[in-house]
Amino acid sequence: xxxxxxxxxxxxxxxxxxxxxxxxxxxxxxxxxxxxxxxxxxxxxxxxxxxxxxxxxxxxxxxxxxxxxxxxxxxxxxxxxxxxxxxxxxxxxxxxxxxxxxxxxxxxxxxxxxxxxxxxxxxxxxxxxxxxxxxxxxxxxxxxxxxx
Amino acid sequence: xxxxxxxxxxxxxxxxxxxxxxxxxxxxxxxxxxxxxxxxxxxxxxxxxxxxxxxxxxxxxxxxxxxxxxxxxxxxxxxxxxxxxxxxxxxxxxxxxxxxxxxxxxxxxxxxxxxxxxxxxxxxxx
Numbered sequence: 674x675x676x677x678x679x680x681x682x683x684x685x686x687x688x689x690x691x692x693x694x695x696x697x698x699x700x701x702x703x704x705x706x707x708x709x710x711x712x713x714x715x716x717x718x719x720x721x722x723x724x725x726x727x728x729x730x731x732x733x734x735x736x737x738x739x740x741x742x743x744x745x746x747x748x749x750x751x752x753x754x755x756x757x758x759x760x761x762x763x764x765x766x767x768x769x770x771x772x773x774x775x776x777x778x779x780x781x782x783x784x785x786x787x788x789x790x791x792x793x794x795x796x797x798x799x800x801x802x803x804x805x806x807x808x809x810x811x812x813x814x815x816x817x818x819x820x821x
Numbered sequence: 822x823x824x825x826x827x828x829x830x831x832x833x834x835x836x837x838x839x840x841x842x843x844x845x846x847x848x849x850x851x852x853x854x855x856x857x858x859x860x861x862x863x864x865x866x867x868x869x870x871x872x873x874x875x876x877x878x879x880x881x882x883x884x885x886x887x888x889x890x891x892x893x894x895x896x897x898x899x900x901x902x903x904x905x906x907x908x909x910x911x912x913x914x915x916x917x918x919x920x921x922x923x924x925x926x927x928x929x930x931x932x933x934x935x936x937x938x939x940x941x942x943x944x945x946x947x
Contacts (some may be wrong), residue, residue: 728841
């Protein structure tokens, strides 16, 4: 399966936004103070820019043996270990507490180069009004175990 | 020059980030799991650096600026207890869009680049 869609069972919520900001150590009041956010053109608090790309809140998946509950493609490349290559985030509009987020993951190219395997996939995030919120292109790299 | 942002990534912060992102993978909080795999300590979730790079830009440009694009590559793992420093510079500015290049480096006993290049585009609203 090369495409999977998850819809969050609930609104993102203010607590999730405040929790993320506090965990990062980001004290920007845009994320916690409605009056401050309104002074700067928003209709209330917004989420920190990268929250939407990071939370597994939307997937509703159980934890696997390693404790992970996020999206995976179940790709198996024996004799390799997985590292994160990079991300490109497009932020189309600020994410707000009332957003009910749907994410669609699409598996892109799988390229072998210099003994490594590069897997690219794209996640597209929308809300319940079908507004495009953000796009995340992610590259994962499977490195041979014998490499340092 | 963009004012740098420096932060020590302590174990409690990593657990908080794992909780906030619903990512409870043992790699990010279980020391024994990390050591079994030849790593010195739990590995910091790479996308935390995206959050720090966004914080650095937003703190610098203020609440009226909005980040519209971020792109970054990971160069090396960062481990619990290490301190990172985000630095950056402006590459160009045109039509209210600012393009910046940032990086994240680990400072201390084992200095190295963690994230580079990191390119962002910020819209300056009135």
